[in-house]
Amino acid sequence: MQETAAPPMIEVRDLTKYYGDFPAIEGISFTVNKGEVLGFLGPNAAGKTTTMRILTGFMPPTSGSASIAGYDVVDDSLDARRHIGYLPETVPLYTEMTVEDYLDFMGAIRGMSRRQRRLRVSEVIGICHLEEYQSSLIGKLSKGFRQRVGIAQAILHEPDVLILDEPTIGIDPIQVVETRNLIKSFGGEHTVILSTHILPEVSMVCERVIIIHEGRVVAIDRPGNLSERLRGTERIEMDIRGPVAQVMTALRNIRGVREVTRTGSGDVVSYNVESVHGADLREQIATLVAQKGWGLLRLQPVYMSLEDIFLRLTAKEADQP
Ligand SMILES: Nc1ncnc2c1ncn2[C@@H]1O[C@H](COP(=O)(O)OP(=O)(O)O)[C@@H](O)[C@H]1O
Numbered sequence: 104m105q106e107t108a109a110p111p112m113i114e115v116r117d118l119t120k121y122y123g124d125f126p127a128i129e130g131i132s133f134t135v136n137k138g139e140v141l142g143f144l145g146p147n148a149a150g151k152t153t154t155m156r157i158l159t160g161f162m163p164p165t166s167g168s169a170s171i172a173g174y175d176v177v178d179d180s181l182d183a184r185r186h187i188g189y190l191p192e193t194v195p196l197y198t199e200m201t202v203e204d205y206l207d208f209m210g211a212i213r214g215m216s217r218r219q220r221r222l223r224v225s226e227v228i229g230i231c232h233l234e235e236y237q238s239s240l241i242g243k244l245s246k247g248f249r250q251r252v253g254i255a256q257a258i259l260h261e262p263d264v265l266i267l268d269e270p271t272i273g274i275d276p277i278q279v280v281e282t283r284n285l286i287k288s289f290g291g292e293h294t295v296i297l298s299t300h301i302l303p304e305v306s307m308v309c310e311r312v313i314i315i316h317e318g319r320v321v322a323i324d325r326p327g328n329l330s331e332r333l334r335g336t337e338r339i340e341m342d343i344r345g346p347v348a349q350v351m352t353a354l355r356n357i358r359g360v361r362e363v364t365r366t367g368s369g370d371v372v373s374y375n376v377e378s379v380h381g382a383d384l385r386e387q388i389a390t391l392v393a394q395k396g397w398g399l400l401r402l403q404p405v406y407m408s409l410e411d412i413f414l415r416l417t418a419k420e421a422d423q424p
């Protein structure tokens with residue numbers, strides 16, 4: 104289908120970053136459209152923070168490029184940054200300041216006039232539900248409320264793009280729910296990238312998710328599609344009566360089969376067939392077994408949750424049976 108939408112708000116092309124000899128990210132590409140909430144999901148050390156730091160202009164990539172609202176994050180860094188609100192992994196908050204003074208100060212740094220600040224500071228205090236604490240010292244706030252102050256400063260200058268690095272890490276469960284709802288409410292108006300290593304978070308908050316692992320993109324899709332795509336047809340378990348070596352070879356030769364493993368021995372052996380996305384091989388396997396004159400005693404698709412998919416996509420080769 105022809106895409107007629109506006110150009111993407113965030114465009115990342117083949118981004119690579121080396122720390123010395125070590126590639127923290129390699130060839131990361133994706134786009135985010137206006138108003139979209141994109142989840143950046145990956146285990147620790149996957150490269151989430153590195154990517155976000157490049158997008159926010161904190162450091163240049165080794166190669167590749169990225170743009171925000173059409174501005175290159177390296178060549179037009181100032182313009183790009185004007186369009187970004189950033190919640191870093193650890194928010195450098197001034198603990199000796201009150202919430203409203205801090206926000207006013209951040210507004211001044213960003214060149215907002217006194218009048219603009221007066222209006223906007225109380226507005227973001229309202230949006231982030233900080234009214235009760237506006238005169239409190241930041242140092243006295245719980246982690247969850249500090250995180251909200253961090254979010255408030257990120258949206259202060261009404262940026263088009265919000266980049267939030269693990270916004271719910273280390274805060275209590277009730278605050279997590281509220282923070283997620285808050286972030287969700289930013290979609291539509293803002294374009295949001297949110298990083299997390301918490302799987303259910305992306306299904307709750309994000310319309311689309313990128314899974315990264317060891318610096319590379321392993322999947323990009325809607326959370327629903329990710330599980331849909333792998334549900335039922337990805338893995339099939341079966342019990343076959345037949346000569347093990349021949350059965351293994353025959354299964355492996357089926358087009359679309361990625362991996363065959365077996366458990367047990369003797370007359371009837373259990374096989375586990377993993378196929379490429381979207382391939383439903385059940386009929387083919389049944390036909391094959393019948394043609395060879397073996398016995399098919401069980402054929403069952405294995406359902407995968409988003410959790411399974413994530414574990415699978417991010418599992419090291421050595422972990423496979
Ligand atoms: N300044 C740095 N110097 C060297 N290595 C780094 C630096 N920052 C991050 N790394 C490494 O790069 C990889 C990706 O880190 P990071 O982007 O922080 O991942 P994530 O945010 O997904 O946990 C990790 O292996 C990390 O140890």
Ligand SMILES: [Mg+2]
Nearest residue numbers: 151152153192
């Ligand atoms: Mg990180």
